[in-house]
Amino acid sequence: MHERRTTIGSRVGLHARPAATFARAAAEAGIPVTIAAGDRGPVPAASMLSVMTLGVEFGQEVVLAAEGPGAEEALEALVLLLESDLDAH
Template identity: 50%
Template sequence: MPERKVIVESEVGLHARPAALFVQTAAKAFIEVTVAKGAGEPVNAKSILSVLALDVRQGEAIVIRAEGEGADALLDELAAIAAAS
């Protein structure tokens, strides 16, 4: 399963507006997408509550995984959102 490891650079981490953009982008895809904080349990990247519950802060690593057609392109887009958020 393709994956991307990303360090979240935003001062607010992956919260509120950045999390909403991340989830909206993941939800547009018709494939399974998960995100995990560090080596933690992966959660559904299409669920705003699950993503917010990860409590990702500035400087922390997340691992985004997707499986299916277009997974690499989607992972690149989600990684860019998470890194720049």
């Protein structure tokens, strides 16, 4: 299992549009990815609704985890996405 910690860069956190953008990217990774925040999660990162229920805010740390071929690369791409302002996309 591979894990990566990162901080949310979207000013509005992972709500609505940023959550949808992130969940879509996680689904396209081709392997199961989870996201956890504080004592909440892990939840499937490919589920926009699950991601939104975490209530992740700007500057909050999250933990991504994945296993399988290409897991490290997938997590790296998702980390870069989360560190950006997804609401600006």
